[in-house]
Amino acid sequence: MGKRIAITGNFAIAEAMRQINPDVCAAYPITPSTQIMEKFSTFVADGKVDTELVTVESEHSAMSACIGASAAGGRVMTATSSQGLALMWEMLHIASGMRLPVVMTLVNRALSAPINIHGDHSDGMGARDCGWIQLWSENAQEAYDNLIQAIRIAEHDDIRLPAMVCMDGFIISHSIESMEMLPDDVVRDFIGEFKPKHPLLDIENPVTYGPLVLPDYFMEFKRQQHEAMLHVKDVVLEVAKEFQKISGRSYGLFETYRLEDAELAIVVLNSAAGTCKDVIDEYRDKGVRVGLLKPRLFRPFPYEEVAEALSGAKVIAVLDRAESFGGFGPMFMEISAAMLTNGSKPLMINKIYGLGGRDFMPEHAAVVIDEMKEVAETGKVKILKDYLGVRE
Amino acid sequence: MAADTIEIRWHGRGGQGTVTAAKVLADACLSGGKHVQAFPEYGPERAGAPLRAYNRISTKPLRIHCPVTNPNIIAVVDATLIDSINVAEGAADDAIFVINTSKDPKEIREKMKLKETQKVFTVDATKIALETIGRPLPNSCMLGALAKASGIVDLDTLLEDVKGSFGSKFSEKIINANLEATRRGYEEVKEG
Numbered sequence: 001m002g003k004r005i006a007i008t009g010n011f012a013i014a015e016a017m018r019q020i021n022p023d024v025c026a027a028y029p030i031t032p033s034t035q036i037m038e039k040f041s042t043f044v045a046d047g048k049v050d051t052e053l054v055t056v057e058s059e060h061s062a063m064s065a066c067i068g069a070s071a072a073g074g075r076v077m078t079a080t081s082s083q084g085l086a087l088m089w090e091m092l093h094i095a096s097g098m099r100l101p102v103v104m105t106l107v108n109r110a111l112s113a114p115i116n117i118h119g120d121h122s123d124g125m126g127a128r129d130c131g132w133i134q135l136w137s138e139n140a141q142e143a144y145d146n147l148i149q150a151i152r153i154a155e156h157d158d159i160r161l162p163a164m165v166c167m168d169g170f171i172i173s174h175s176i177e178s179m180e181m182l183p184d185d186v187v188r189d190f191i192g193e194f195k196p197k198h199p200l201l202d203i204e205n206p207v208t209y210g211p212l213v214l215p216d217y218f219m220e221f222k223r224q225q226h227e228a229m230l231h232v233k234d235v236v237l238e239v240a241k242e243f244q245k246i247s248g249r250s251y252g253l254f255e256t257y258r259l260e261d262a263e264l265a266i267v268v269l270n271s272a273a274g275t276c277k278d279v280i281d282e283y284r285d286k287g288v289r290v291g292l293l294k295p296r297l298f299r300p301f302p303y304e305e306v307a308e309a310l311s312g313a314k315v316i317a318v319l320d321r322a323e324s325f326g327g328f329g330p331m332f333m334e335i336s337a338a339m340l341t342n343g344s345k346p347l348m349i350n351k352i353y354g355l356g357g358r359d360f361m362p363e364h365a366a367v368v369i370d371e372m373k374e375v376a377e378t379g380k381v382k383i384l385k386d387y388l389g390v391r392e
Numbered sequence: 393m394a395a396d397t398i399e400i401r402w403h404g405r406g407g408q409g410t411v412t413a414a415k416v417l418a419d420a421c422l423s424g425g426k427h428v429q430a431f432p433e434y435g436p437e438r439a440g441a442p443l444r445a446y447n448r449i450s451t452k453p454l455r456i457h458c459p460v461t462n463p464n465i466i467a468v469v470d471a472t473l474i475d476s477i478n479v480a481e482g483a484a485d486d487a488i489f490v491i492n493t494s495k496d497p498k499e500i501r502e503k504m505k506l507k508e509t510q511k512v513f514t515v516d517a518t519k520i521a522l523e524t525i526g527r528p529l530p531n532s533c534m535l536g537a538l539a540k541a542s543g544i545v546d547l548d549t550l551l552e553d554v555k556g557s558f559g560s561k562f563s564e565k566i567i568n569a570n571l572e573a574t575r576r577g578y579e580e581v582k583e584g
Contacts, residue, residue, distance in 0.1 A: 168457075176415055278456050359459060
C-alpha cells in the first residue's frame with residue numbers, strides 16, 4: 001500500500017509525474033502551477049526521471065512542442081494555469097484534432113482583466129469545447145489519483161485523446177494536506193508502457209498529421225472525435241475499477257454524497273464540494289434531506305447518469321466558480337441539459353461563487369441550502385441566477 | 393467545527409518562518425497519525441508584513457477548504473502584532489493563545505482583555521532563538537511552546553519532524569540549534 005504524506009497539491013502532481021516518467025515534458029510555468037515544473041525539473045536534473053524537459057518561450061510553444069513530441073511517438077505531459085491555457089487555446093484544438101494523448105494538469109485560476117492569480121474555473125470552462133477530456137479534483141489526493149488514471153484513459157486504444165486534470169489554484173495547489181502516495185513500481189505497472197500509434201518517427205511507415213481537409217471530409221473528422229469522446233465514460237469506469245485495486249480508493253463519473261434520499265441537491269466542482277459536505281452533515285443532523293453531486297468527468301459530460309442520480313431532487317442548486325457573462329454558469333447549463341433527458345423537472349437555481357479566489361465559506365453553503373428549503377416549500381424560484389458573497 | 397478537529401491560526405510577519413512552522417506542525421501531527429492541513433493566507437509576500445497561516449488537525453479526513461475563522465489555538469509569532477491587529481478575532485471561548493513575548497502571561501491577558509475561559513501561554517522565543525540559533529527566527533521555539541501548551545503532538549515526534557524539515561541542505565550545527573530552540577520552547581513556555 002501507499003505512504004501517507006503531507007504535501008501541497010502542486011508537489012503531489014509533480015510526484016505523480018515523476019512516477020509516470022513521461023518521455024517529454026514541454027512547459028512554460030505560470031502561477032499557481034509554477035511549482036509543478038519547479039519540482040519536476042529537479043527530478044529531471046537529479047536523474048530521477050528519463051524525461052526530456054523542453055523549456056520554451058511561451059505556453060503556445062509549450063503545447064506546440066507537446067504536440068510534436070506526442071505525434072513523434074512519445075508519452076507527453078505538461079502543466080499550466082489561466083492565461084497560459086488561454087495562450088495555448090489554438091494548439092489545444094490541434095492536439096485533440098490529431099488525436100494525441102497529451103496529459104496536462106490545469107491548476108485552475110481566474111482569467112484577466114483585472115489581473116488576478118487566484119483560483120476559479122474560468123480557464124478550464126473556457127477550454128470546454130477544445131476536444132480535451134476533463135477530470136476535476138477536490139483535493140491533492142484526487143488530483144494525484146486523477147493524473148495517474150488520465151494517462152490510461154487518454155492512451156486507451158478506443159480513445160486516443162488529450163486529457164486535462166483540474167484542481168483549484170492556491171486552495172489545493174499551495175495547501176499542504178495529508179494524502180496517500182502509491183509506491184513507484186505500482187504506478188509504473190498500472191500505467192504500463194506507452195505504445196505509440198502511427199508515430200512520425202516510424203520512418204518505414206510514413207504518415208501525415210493535420211493535413212488540409214476541405215468541406216468534403218472535415219465533418220467526418222469532427223464526428224469521429226465526438227465518437228471517440230463517447231467511449232470515454234466506459235474507459236473512465238474501467239480504469240477506475242483497476243485503480244481501486246491498487247489504491248483502495250473508488251472513483252466514478254461523479255461523486256454523490258448523501259444524495260440517495262435527498263430532496264435538495266447541490267452540484268459543485270472541486271474544493272468547495274468538501275466544504276459543502278461538512279455543512280450537509282450539519283443540516284442532515286437537523287433532519288434536512290440535502291445531498292451533493294460533484295462532477296468528476298466534465299468532458300465528456302455524463303448527462304444520463306447525472307440526471308438519474310439527481311432524479312429524486314425537488315430543488316437543485318448549481319454552484320459555478322466561473323461566469324458566462326450574459327448567460328448561466330457553465331455547470332448550470334450542463335445540469336439543465338442533463339435534467340431534460342429524464343423529465344424529472346426539478347426547480348433549479350444557479351449561484352456564482354468564488355471568482356478570483358474569493359473564499360467559499362461554510363456560511364455560503366448554508367445560505368444555498370436555506371434558499372433551497374424555501375424554494376421547496378413555496379414551489380417558487382425568486383432569483384434564477386445569483387451571486388454568493390459579493391458586494392452589491 | 394466538529395470536536396474531532398483542532399483549528400490553529402498563526403500570526404507572524406513575512407520572513408519569520410511562520411508558514412514553515414505551520415508546515416512542520418502538520419508533518420509532526422501526520423506522524424502522530426492525524427489528518428492535517430497547513431496553508432498560508434495568500435497575498436503579496438513581503439518581508440515584515442503581517443501574515444496569517446492556518447492548520448487543521450483532525451482524527452477524521454479533512455474535507456473543508458477555507459480559512460480558519462474560529463481558531464482553537466492562536467499562535468502569535470510576533471508580539472508587536474497584538475498592537476496593530478485583533479489576533480483574538482473569532483477565537484473560541486476555550487481558545488489557547490501562545491505568544492512570543494518576554495512579558496508575563498497575566499500582563500498579556502489583561503492587555504488583550506481575554507476571556508477567563510481562554511488560556512494564555514507566553515515564551516520569549518526571539519531571545520531563545522538568539523541564544524540557540526544566533527538569529528531572531530522564533531518559529532522552531534514557537535513549535536515547542538505550542539506543542540506543550542496544546543498537547544496535540546509529543547515532543548519527540550515534533551523534534552523528529554523539525555529535524556526532517558531541514559532536509560540535507562543545512563549543517564548539523566544549524567539543525568541542532570533549532571532542535572535546542574524547540575526543546576527550550578517546550579520547557580520554558582509559561583501559563584498564566
